[in-house]
Each structure stands twice: as C-alpha cells, then as structure tokens.
Amino acid sequence: MSDEIQEIEESPTGEYAAIAERYKAGEELTDEELDTIADVAVSVLRDLLSFFDARESPIDEYEGDEGELILDVTAPDLAVLIGRHGRTLESLQTIFSLLVSRKLGFRYPVAVDVEGYKSRRHDKVISMAHSAASRAVRQHSTVSLPPMSAYERRLVHIALRDNDRVDTHSEGAEPERRVVITLV
CATH class of the missing domain: 3.30.1370.50 (R3H-like domain)
Known part of the structure; x- marks a missing residue:
C-alpha cells in the first residue's frame, strides 16, 4: 500500500469529532469548520492525484446547488481521470468519498469534477x-x-x-x- 493512502487511513478522526457532532445535529457549520473540511478533502484529492502525476494540478473549490463542496481539478491532459462516459471519474468519486469520510469520521458531501466535466x-x-x-x-x-x-x-x-x-x-x-x- 502506498504511503499516501496508508497515511490517510491512519489519520485520527478525533480532531474532527466536534465538527462531526455539529454537522450530524443539523447545525450550520462555521466558515472555519467548512475550511477545515475543504482542507481535508483537498489533501485527500491531492494524494489521489499523485498516482496520475497530477498532484500539483490547480483545484477550484466552490459550493454546489445543494450545499455540497465541489472540487474541480483544472489541468490539461486529465482526460484519463474522466474516462469513457465519465466512468473513471465516478470511480474516483467513490474512492475519494470513502477516504474523506474515513478521515473526517463522518460523511460530508464533497464532489470531484475534472475540467467541469460533471x-x-x-x-x-x-x-x-x-x-x-x-x-x-x-x-x-x-x-x-x-x-x-x-x-x-x-x-x-x-x-x-x-x-x-x-x-x-x-x-x-x-x-x-x-x-x-x-x-x-
């Protein structure tokens, strides 16, 4: 197993327990808490992108229509991440969501897009x-x-x-x- 993925899996979730509790209770998260979630998500995405020699690709962050965080990787030559009919991107999304949820200790809606494909x-x-x-x-x-x-x-x-x-x-x-x- 690679060091990047092993590091993600061994990351403590206790540090995000307060955010998880507030989110699960339906409370609105502060900008600082949302930034923390975004930082975790970007870190996980960069680790995954490193397998495609794209770790340093620009990542735009924005809020989606339903309040989800959207991370859009904007670099040329990343069609391999989209795949035929977006199937590779769907798989990347699944793995990414699992890793982010595991690291945070709760599931927060974060979507990955590549060059605005989704x-x-x-x-x-x-x-x-x-x-x-x-x-x-x-x-x-x-x-x-x-x-x-x-x-x-x-x-x-x-x-x-x-x-x-x-x-x-x-x-x-x-x-x-x-x-x-x-x-x-």
Missing part, C-alpha cells in the same frame, strides 16, 4: 430530458433515453417531476439501465 454533463442530461419529454408529448409516444448512471437518471427524474404531461421511470439492468418517458 457540470457540462449535468446541463446536457437536463437538456436531453426536456427535449425527450417534448418529443414524447409531440409524438404521443414513449421515449427511451440512452443508458445512464444512477446519478444521471436521478437528474432526469428530478428535471421532469414538475412536468404534468409526462411520467418517468427506469428500466433495465445496470449498466444498460435507462429512463423511459411516457405520456400521462
């Missing part, structure tokens, strides 16, 4: 959902979207939940699971 994909999936819904209404038919990750399917369901002219549900088995849009 943001662009989010917008594309929402647009695709609205377009497919319009097509279902216009053609009085059912429209099946291409296979998507669970996260992307959730985006479609959320994007169309207020559209009273269509209904959505998911069909199929992973990795071919897709959203089907039907006329109400």
